[in-house]
Amino acid sequence: MPDFLLNALLAGSALALISGPLGSFVVWRRMAYFGDTLAHASLLGVALGLFLQINPWLTVMVGSVLLGVLLMLLQKQQNLASDTLLGILSHGALAAGLVCTSLMANPQLDLFSFLLGDLLTATRSEALTMAGVSLLLLGVLKLAWRPWLCMALDEDLARAEGLRVDAWQLLFMVMLALVIALAMKVVGVLLITALLIIPAAAARQICQSPAAMAIGAAAIGVAAINLGLAASYYWDTPAGPSAVLVAVVIFALGFAARRSQ
Amino acid sequence: MSELIQLDGLSLQIGGKLLLEQVNLRVIKGEIVTLIGPNGAGKTSLVKLVCGLLQPSAGVITRAQDLRIGYVPQRLAFDATLPITVAGFLALTGSSSQAIQQAMVRLQIDDLASSLLHALSGGELQRVLLARAFLRRPSLLILDEPAQGVDINGQLELYQTIAQLRDELNCGVLMVSHDLHWVMAKTDTVYCLNRHICCQGAPELVSQHPEYLQLFGQNAPAIAIYTHHHDHHHDLHGAVVPHGGQASSAATKRFSPSTRSHSCNHPHTTPHKH
Numbered sequence: 016m017p018d019f020l021l022n023a024l025l026a027g028s029a030l031a032l033i034s035g036p037l038g039s040f041v042v043w044r045r046m047a048y049f050g051d052t053l054a055h056a057s058l059l060g061v062a063l064g065l066f067l068q069i070n071p072w073l074t075v076m077v078g079s080v081l082l083g084v085l086l087m088l089l090q091k092q093q094n095l096a097s098d099t100l101l102g103i104l105s106h107g108a109l110a111a112g113l114v115c116t117s118l119m120a121n122p123q124l125d126l127f128s129f130l131l132g133d134l135l136t137a138t139r140s141e142a143l144t145m146a147g148v149s150l151l152l153l154g155v156l157k158l159a160w161r162p163w164l165c166m167a168l169d170e171d172l173a174r175a176e177g178l179r180v181d182a183w184q185l186l187f188m189v190m191l192a193l194v195i196a197l198a199m200k201v202v203g204v205l206l207i208t209a210l211l212i213i214p215a216a217a218a219r220q221i222c223q224s225p226a227a228m229a230i231g232a233a234a235i236g237v238a239a240i241n242l243g244l245a246a247s248y249y250w251d252t253p254a255g256p257s258a259v260l261v262a263v264v265i266f267a268l269g270f271a272a273r274r275s276q
Numbered sequence: 277m278s279e280l281i282q283l284d285g286l287s288l289q290i291g292g293k294l295l296l297e298q299v300n301l302r303v304i305k306g307e308i309v310t311l312i313g314p315n316g317a318g319k320t321s322l323v324k325l326v327c328g329l330l331q332p333s334a335g336v337i338t339r340a341q342d343l344r345i346g347y348v349p350q351r352l353a354f355d356a357t358l359p360i361t362v363a364g365f366l367a368l369t370g371s372s373s374q375a376i377q378q379a380m381v382r383l384q385i386d387d388l389a390s391s392l393l394h395a396l397s398g399g400e401l402q403r404v405l406l407a408r409a410f411l412r413r414p415s416l417l418i419l420d421e422p423a424q425g426v427d428i429n430g431q432l433e434l435y436q437t438i439a440q441l442r443d444e445l446n447c448g449v450l451m452v453s454h455d456l457h458w459v460m461a462k463t464d465t466v467y468c469l470n471r472h473i474c475c476q477g478a479p480e481l482v483s484q485h486p487e488y489l490q491l492f493g494q495n496a497p498a499i500a501i502y503t504h505h506h507d508h509h510h511d512l513h514g515a516v517v518p519h520g521g522q523a524s525s526a527a528t529k530r531f532s533p534s535t536r537s538h539s540c541n542h543p544h545t546t547p548h549k550h
Contacts, residue, residue, distance in 0.1 A: 042355070167358055168360070
């Protein structure tokens, strides 16, 4: 197996391991659109990184965390319809990101690689970094599992029982921002949310407990990445979109299997 | 007397709308306190203030140092994509599986252990939520209209269970209820709420109070009508028999807030008529 493919498999699989379980929470808490907003805004983070000449990953992470916290505060106002608000911010940020990157006219900048991912160019050290971060995030997820699950069931109940909901919510935002920053490399800005919600939705078709669904989503995500990369290798299709397409097919199969029972 | 919670001069204003005004209320250990009042009276807001889910615009809430709240909401706000069984839900309290088993037996839901939470009926869900509160060994049990969505036979049992849990846990109980039969039979203190506290005290006293009569019907054998605005009754075998449309719509109309608008901004030191 060529080295670049091995790196891609390692990086992609590592991301899928964490994006599946985290995506389950995104699905349970009906935050798909929220994730979309963070994802689209990450392009603005890239532009900022290039402008300040620091690592775009860093600006994307910091930017996403800040935006996530801002959204969290805005949603507390409750006098703005939150899907409209998210829609405005999401597409506003994407448009701003596209304009900014084009204004900079940086010859090194390949806009397509940010929009659609460039998993096949991952270096060994990038892949190892992603694997390390993913493992770390899995550890955090295990720690936050019970409080997050209580919040997904009923935030009021969790709060009344004395859970520090705001602190756990902040941790969720940070983790979501980190995963989005990682996923940008794998599937690109436009398809990040797909990697969060499609494996989780597919796992829901066959799983009967939260833990099973989280593990199932991780497994389906890993399978989708690997099959997508295989397709990319043999038929020269773009890697990220191929992986998302495989996830959609798995979801459709699960959906059909469940309906026919 | 050991106060579990005490509210002094509590007001709540949201978006320019005054939902609660100068509310004083307290719950002591072992006491069952019931909040009654028409729709939109602010009962749920008051419960949320006590639980710390809302912050008051004015006034003070004093909580006992060792206050441990067991909250039973009307329903859970979770998505059906979250597949969790009753046993899994109860396990989130961190209790031992033995304690969970005992709680399920105690609340008669042990046969539901592997049922999915979102597939439960209203009455079953209330029992599960009670079991969860019970596992936390609360010093104050807070329930928001626990009998809503529970059939009439189930309601009586549910209320009895709540009274028994009070004895077993020696906790205070604060609950919102529409069932005046229950209020009269089992409650220690009633607070009649219509944005402000109209009257309070032992059920027998409150039921004689002019403001209570004003709110709940003065020209009728009030309690009986208010208690059962069901749209059906049960025959001897327990099957549902629907009422004629007329009777039930008349009963609903009597208690809609629009026909009994009650608003006043003066202090309520003496009984009065509007």
